[in-house]
Amino acid sequence: MVRTPLTPEERERGERLGRLLREARGGRSMAEIAADAGISAExxxxxxxxxxxxxxxxxxxxxxxxxxxxxxDLVGRCAEAAPTERAAA
Structure with missing residues (x-):
């Protein structure tokens, strides 16, 4: 099965989600949060x-x-960031 390439908006949304999660993690380690969520640190x-x-x-x-x-909250924060990022581009 061939996967359809992501649109620039989808890639941007993924980067925005990543930033929000990283900010929310703060000083806690990736390993700690990953274990709590039941996923791998990778x-x-x-x-x-x-x-x-x-x-x-x-x-x-x-x-x-x-x-x-x-x-x-997560969806709202992702949506709030979108217009600012588009304006800066």
Missing amino acids: TLRKIETGRAPTPAFFTVAALAGALGLSMD
Whole structure:
């Protein structure tokens, strides 16, 4: 099965999600958050760096829970960043 290439907007959204998760992690280690979320530290690293721009919903939900974020808050923060980033481009 051939995967359709991601659009620039999808890549941008993945990078934005990664930044938000990294900021929410603060001083806690990747290994700690990944373990709390039930994923590997490598998966978290890929999400935070934008190399995995379309993580599964349940992965994002698990990370939000481990970081103490509500899904509504996470979606809202991603949406708030979008117009600013487009204006800067």
